[in-house]
Amino acid sequence: MSKLDITGRIHSVETFGSLDGPGIRYLLFLQGCPMRCIYCHNPDSWDLHSGTQMSVEEIMRDISRYRNFIMTGGITLSGGEPLMQPQFCEAIISESQKRGFHVAVDTSGSMPLEKCKEAVALADLLLLDIKALDEKLCKEMTGHSNHNPLAILDYREQINKPVWIRHVLVPGYTLDKDKLTNLAQYLSKYKCIERIELLPFHKMGEYKWEQLNLPYKLYDTPAPTRDEIDMAVSIMKEYNLPVK
Numbered sequence: 001m002s003k004l005d006i007t008g009r010i011h012s013v014e015t016f017g018s019l020d021g022p023g024i025r026y027l028l029f030l031q032g033c034p035m036r037c038i039y040c041h042n043p044d045s046w047d048l049h050s051g052t053q054m055s056v057e058e059i060m061r062d063i064s065r066y067r068n069f070i071m072t073g074g075i076t077l078s079g080g081e082p083l084m085q086p087q088f089c090e091a092i093i094s095e096s097q098k099r100g101f102h103v104a105v106d107t108s109g110s111m112p113l114e115k116c117k118e119a120v121a122l123a124d125l126l127l128l129d130i131k132a133l134d135e136k137l138c139k140e141m142t143g144h145s146n147h148n149p150l151a152i153l154d155y156r157e158q159i160n161k162p163v164w165i166r167h168v169l170v171p172g173y174t175l176d177k178d179k180l181t182n183l184a185q186y187l188s189k190y191k192c193i194e195r196i197e198l199l200p201f202h203k204m205g206e207y208k209w210e211q212l213n214l215p216y217k218l219y220d221t222p223a224p225t226r227d228e229i230d231m232a233v234s235i236m237k238e239y240n241l242p243v244k
């Protein structure tokens with residue numbers, strides 16, 4: 001079977017993304033996620049069997065329509081959790097790279113490395129969302145351990161390929177001086193980290209939880225203040241981390 005014939009499930013497409021990797025990008029959101037982050041703004045992406053089925057060939061055909069716009073940026077596979085469909089992901093990455101595109105994978109790192117190693121190795125850039133370094137807090141916030149994301153980070157370090165770390169600042173959870181200091185200290189040993197993006201918690205997905213009849217825990221949680229964000233940034237800077 002050719003890689004172009006592999007099919008997978010897609011949540012949605014955004015054709016002129018500028019926030020998920022360098023330059024103007026074609027963003028492909030894949031369906032399915034094993035995590036249950038309390039602040040998820042895409043709970044409609046959780047179910048792996050929902051969304052639209054597409055082949056890699058169909059995706060490549062659609063991407064080619066935007067070639068001139070994304071040639072200096074690239075393609076970002078996001079989700080949901082794109083690595084939940086590892087062969088599909090790998091096929092899209094390799095077919096895109098054959099056509100000269102830079103490919104980033106935006107992942108929570110929730111899949112075991114042995115299940116998605118080829119795609120993780122192939123990605124030109126990994127946008128890795130570290131939900132919480134503290135194991136107990138990670139389980140509380142996502143329902144999962146942080147073992148897999150940290151193993152994926154170790155692997156990218158080992159193969160010397162770039163990673164941008166993302167970390168959501170949630171008041172009452174991750175927005176805490178000691179926790180941020182521990183995270184900064186932990187990350188400072190990695191040479192593969194090119195950038196750290198601290199993302200302030202927001203409630204834009206709250207309505208989707210209501211639509212899906214899911215219990216949302218953060219109704220009363222405010223967005224971080226400017227001072228709180230500055231505090232988090234300065235902690236990263238203390239450890240000479242490339243924070244944006």
Ligand code: SF4
Nearest residue numbers: 033035037040080108
């Ligand atoms: S990893 Fe992303 S898509 Fe999955 S639950 Fe968390 S925020 Fe939502």
